[in-house]
Every structure is written in C-alpha cells, then in structure tokens.
Amino acid sequence: MKDTSYVWHPNTQMQEWSKFDAIKSAEGVWLVDSNGNKMIDAVASMWCNVWGHSNPELIKAITNQSKKLQHSSLFNITHDPAEQLAKKLVEISPGMHRVFYSDNGSSAMEISIKIALQYWKNIGEKKKTKIATLENGYHGDTFGAMAVGYVPEFFGKFKKQLFSTIQFPTPNQYRFPSHFTSFADYQNHCMDKIEKKFSNSSDDIAAFIMESGAQVAGGVLIYPKQFQNKISKLCKKYGILYVLDEIATGFGRLGSMFQYEEQKSIPDIVAYGKMLTGGYLTMAATLSSKKIYDSFIGNFNDWKHLFHGHTFTGNPIAAAVANENLYMYEKKHLIKKIQKTSKVFEKFYQEISQIDIVGDIRHKGMLMGIELVTDRDKKTPIHPKKSINKIFYEEGKKQGIYLRTLGNIVMLVPPLAITEKELELLLNRTIKTIIAASPKLT
Template identity: 55%
Template sequence: MNTGASNVWHPNTQMSEWDVFDSISSGDGVWLTDSKGFRMIDGVASMWCNVWGHSNGEIVRAISRQAARLQHSPLFNLTHEPAEKLARGLVGMSPGMHRVLYSENGSSAVETAIKVAFQYWTNEGDAGRTAIASFERGYHGDTLGAMSAGHVPEFFERYRQHMFDAIELPVPVQGGANFGGGGEAVAAPEMLQRCIEDISDVLSARKDEIAAVIMESGAQMAGGVRVFEPSFQEQVSGICRENDILLIVDEIATGFGRLGPMCVYSAERSKPDIAVYGKMLTGGYLPLAATLATRRVYESFLGAYDEQRHLFHGHTFAGNPIAAAAANKNFSMYKKYDMVSHVSKASKTLADRIAEHMSSMEEVGEIRCRGLVAGIELAGGGSTADPAPPGASANRTIYEAGRKNGVYLRTLGNVVMLVPPLAITAPEIDMLVERTAKAIRDAAPSL
C-alpha cells in the first residue's frame, strides 16, 4: 500500500504495488546512490538515455555555462547559437536531412513527425493521404498520436477508442505473432521474404491513402527487443519510395550509438523522409528531442503566408538553449572519445557475458542482443504480451531483487532489459551481468 507520504504519481506504475520508492540522491558514472547511501548500477541508463554515466564534468560544465549566459529564449521569431549548432550537427550526421524541429521528449517529436507527414500531403494538394502504417509491436511514445502509431496492445488497448487506427504491418522476427499466420518457426530468409511481400502488397494497394510509414530504426525496443533482420529496413524504405509514401524512422531509442552506429537508418541503407532522435541526444542530462525533415518535405511548407502552408506546431521550450548546449557537448564527446568504437567492443563484451552467465539458466528464456541493448526473457514468460503473474508485476519483483543485488532494473512485461550507459567499462559490464543473473535467480520463486 502507498503510505500517502508522497504526492508523486509515478509513470506507468501500479502505485498500489509500491510502499515507497527508493529516493536517488546522487549519481556518479554508472552508479546511482539513494538517500540511505545504497549504490546500484544503472542497468537501464535511466530509461535508455544515459551516455557518459552520471555527473559527467564536461556536460555539467557546459550546462552551467549556458545557464549562466541564457537559460531560455524561444525559437518563435528568434534563434540562438546552441540550437543552430545542434541542428547543423544533426543534419550533418543524418544523410538526406535538411531541417530540424525541436521538442522536449520523444513522444512529442513523433507527434511532430506525424503532423509534418499529414500536412505534407495536404500542402501537395492530396487530401486523401490520411493514414499511417506502422509495425506490429512497434512503439513510438505515449501521447495519443504516438500511441496510435504503436502496436503494443498491452500498453495501448485501453485507449483504442480515442486513437486513430494505424495500418499494422508485419515484422520479420521469429515467433512474431502477426507474421504469416501466427508465430510458426520459419527460417529467417523465408520469413523476411514473406514479410516484405505482405508489406509491399499492403502499401501498393493502399498507397493513395497512406501518408507515411513509421518504423523504429534497427530494432523494436519497447515491443520486447525485437532486432530486425538485415536488409529489412532497406527493403521497407525501397517499397515506400516505389509507392511514393513518406518514411519516418524513429531513432529515439536506437540512434546515437545505442545499437552501434550514430545514425542507424544510414547504416541500414534506408532513405527516410523524416527522422526522429531523443533520449541520448543530451547524453541523458536534459529533455530534448528532434524531428528532422528532408529538403523535399521542408520545401512543401514554404509559400506566401496566406496560403497557410506553414507547420502549425510549436512547443514553448523547443530547442531550449541549456538542453541544446548539453547536446552539443555530448555530440562533441562522441568524436573526442570515439564512442562508436567503444560501443562496438562493449556490445561484444555484454553479449559474451550474458551468454556466459545466463544462457544455461533455467529461469531465462530467449536472449536478444544488439549494440548495448539486451532483452532477456524470463522463462515461461514468453514475451511482453504475456500477462504478469497474478498479484504482482514481474517488474516489481525483478526491481526488488535487482536492488538487493545492487543493480537498477526495469522490465518490459517479462523481458528484463539491460541497456546500460554507453560509456560502461568491461569490469562494470561483468558486474552488471553477474548481479542481474543473481537477481533473476533470486526473483524466480516469486515470479
């Protein structure tokens, strides 16, 4: 029971499961310290956004310098150098992109992308393009438009009547419930081909009504860590082009090195019209997200004022200078410390350690890794779609066992996520994996 001592309503949480929440009072590198002095490794990079660890001096100084100079001035009628510099950097790392719209969180940035796609077509004089197509178990955020583009029933179903319907496309992931008649074991190349045929059929049949396809870039995260088959994204991109449908790639959770490359869509040889970044943009220090558009998309919004072609969208704190300064510092540090090479080595260490410690654990089912992301299914749980055990969520039980073992964990249904700060070292990875394996063992009798 909640004691009522707090007035905070925690996100996506059954509040009755928690008596109290551990109060984090400081952070240092991969460590979080609570008010009683107890330390935990941040096993989920504070919801997948932390890059350099906590309290990094370079980013903290950049934030404090910017705060002392200009804490906020809006991008309405004005501009400022931190936002300009960041936009140059983002466009520079994102092939094909030309302009950047800012917002404060990933969901808003996805909403922006969807509005841009809808209005692109009305600007082009095609009022019939009103549909969004998106992928089975895709996740793009928790606001109404972003939820509508998502297909994770356990998150969104109870809001269905308030959402717009998005066309659901299949994903070539083994066991994918929506694929080719329901999760039978199919060899990967055949599965990929059948998915691509399905997608091609749907998009070509409905091309006159679809404004955009939206997909997570490289892998689906909140849907349960579902890594795309090689060439899937490239082929989807090709089908969108053939049918003149806009492609939006959501790099919020996967870009900026989380899966390895800075820009996943480019590594996957896909050619989107709109790309969205968030989470790790500021190194995980301040809220900021970005929606990028190609020149073709951007130019369709230009015209005389009374044509009313401009984008009717803007947030008060969009491109906030302190957040942009943090992002610029973060960005420069990727090069300075060659983060992409580090992630490539650290990813292998993470996958190897997980295999070593967990592949033969009877409490563990399938393990899926890419970059510095691992999804560890609890045995018997199957997937995030399975109901939590009666009475308590797997998340609550695993959190508690993690805490006792000194690791901060947050599961997605029955999938234990390991998504550490990117700068994590090899000895820290050893500790993270050992502690998580122990936590899963300890929690198993209560699951």
C-alpha cells in the same frame, strides 16, 4: 502506511509500493540512495544516459550556458546554441535538411506525423491520409504516438479514441507462426504483405512509420538483416513517405551513430531524443529532407507553414549540453568504444541461457533483452500476480543494480560509456538477480 509522497509514478501500480527509494546522488554508472546504497544504473535512467552521471564536461556546459541565457523562445527569434546544434545534426544526419525542436520523444513523433500528413496536403495530394506502421511498435504515450505505436497491453483502454492505422507484422525469430517452414519464409511473408498493400493502396497511404533498427519497448526485437532496407525501398517505389523513430535506437545504442545509415534506409523524416543531451536535460528533434521542408514554403496566406510549437522548443541550456555531448562523441570516439564494449554481452550468452526460466536472449550494441518463460518448449511468457518489474527491482537492489523490466522481458540498457569491467559486473549481477527472482515468478 500513511502516504508521505505526492508523486504519481509512471507506469506503476501505486498500490504495490509502500514507499520509493530516494536517489540522492549519482556518479558514473552508479546511483546512490538516501541510505548510501549503490546500484548500477542498468537502464541508463530510462535509456538516455550516455557518459554516466555527474560528467564534468556536461555539467560545465550546463553551468556556462545558464549564466548567459537560460531560456529564449524560437518564435520569431533565435539563439546560438540552437543554431549550432541544428547545423551539427544536419551535418551528421545523411539526407536531412532542417531541424524542428521539441521537448521529448513523444512530441518529436507527433511532429513527424503532422509533417508527413501536411506534406501531401501542401503539394495538393489530399487523398493521402493513412499511416502504415509495424505491429508491436512503440513511439510514445501521447495520442498520435499511441495510434502509430499501438501496443495493446499499454494502450488498449484508449483504442476507441485513437485514429486507425494500417499495421503489418514484425518478424520475430523467437515467436513466428508454426505453419511457416523457416524464419526466412516468415520474413518473406511479412514483406509480401507490405508490398501487396502498398501496390493496392499507395494512393491513400501518406507514410510508413517504424522504429529504426529494433523495436525496443515492444520487447527488444532486433530486425533481421535487410528488413528495414527493403521497407525503405518499397516506400520509395510506391511514393510513400518513410518516417523513422531513432529516439531510443540512435546515437550509438545499437552500435552505430544512426541506425538508418547502417541499415541503408535514408528516411524522409527522422526523430531523435533520449541521448541527444547525454541524458542530462529533456530535448528532442525532428529532422526532414529538403523535399519535405520545401513543401512548407509559400506565402503566409497559403497556410503551408507548420502549425506546431512548444514553450521550451530549442531551450538554450538543453541545446548547449547537446552540443557538448556531440563534441564528446567525436573527441572520445564513442561509437568505436561501444562496438568494442558491446562484445562483452556475447560472453554471457551461454550462462544466461542456462537459467531455467530464460527463453530467449536478444542483443545488439548496448541493448539486451532477456525473455522469461514458464515453459521453454511452449515459450509460455511468465505472468506472476505481482508485477515482474517490482520483483526485479527488489531483487536487483539486493545485488546492487537498478533494473526495470518490460512485461516478461528483462532489459539491460546501460549508459553507453560503461566500461568493460563495469559491464561484466552488471551482467554477473543480472544473472544472480534472475536466479534469485525465479522462485517468485513461477
């Protein structure tokens, strides 16, 4: 078939696809393609949609701002939407003092890394240059983000170009080494490894970077209770900056506004993205504590200021829709709604687990990961010749849902404001999709 499109699609083996369905419109949780077919947006347009599509309040915020100021730089000048948003973010983010804007989550994490490394140089601690992270974490697709969030399946081809990091195991209740007598023993082992390294190398380690609450792209691994809190305490004990990535897990995705507050682990630096604008425009933010920010203050010739900037940093339209989005969180009591709606997932645990190829179900808030295996006893991941993602897209489309998998994990990441009835419909259709896809996977 002759190519009719010039778009190179992300994370896609283009040879598998002869054509791509075109989405022409969307409303609420529904996507509508050019043939009029409707699909539930089960991945919230890559985990960012909050209120559903075509929300009139967000559209109004975009429209009104576009009539006044479409874009203006933050280099030496400012504007009201960016100022209002920064003030609001600091007010609702415990321990944070200043906001640095960027365009996307990867950039927000790159900025976090640069701030953490430069902080130590600014205060005269030049030996602290190493970054510690968790294995299987994910922080974006740019080079710095790949280095601190190294997933071998994604980034193995670039390993030699990435700076080295100190990596620690992430407790995974479904898959932990068999020589440990219990998952609790394995958790203690993981924490012991971190503390031992910190106690021996705290003079060299600048920062510990991790996703907050769960590893999402790494397979929907929900942290055990106290794990994140214990790491934050170790960072404070050994004088290591604590940097959190809330790009995918903050703003209600896991059931709280910010996971670091729920986990009682206030960071020195935190990155936000995805749901900041309700999923309508691209925008991200890196926030720091006062201690971090103050280290960048000095005379010009001290060269302590942060050398980083984006053309569209703090874009007025994006900031305006983000302001409206945050106002709606409060007005509509979204976090409480999420906590209630997310219980619908629990009603389907048993039915999903009875499907032969389902090995494990992991869920928190408005996020569910369903791990598919060929052998339940051996926990052997499914690896068909054709990509699982394509199989599930095709089967999901037949059931009227838009799904995208991560390896052998079926992910459900719906718009946060999805209704209980819509979520039940999504889960019922997901079960039918897994059953229909099973013969093509084994």
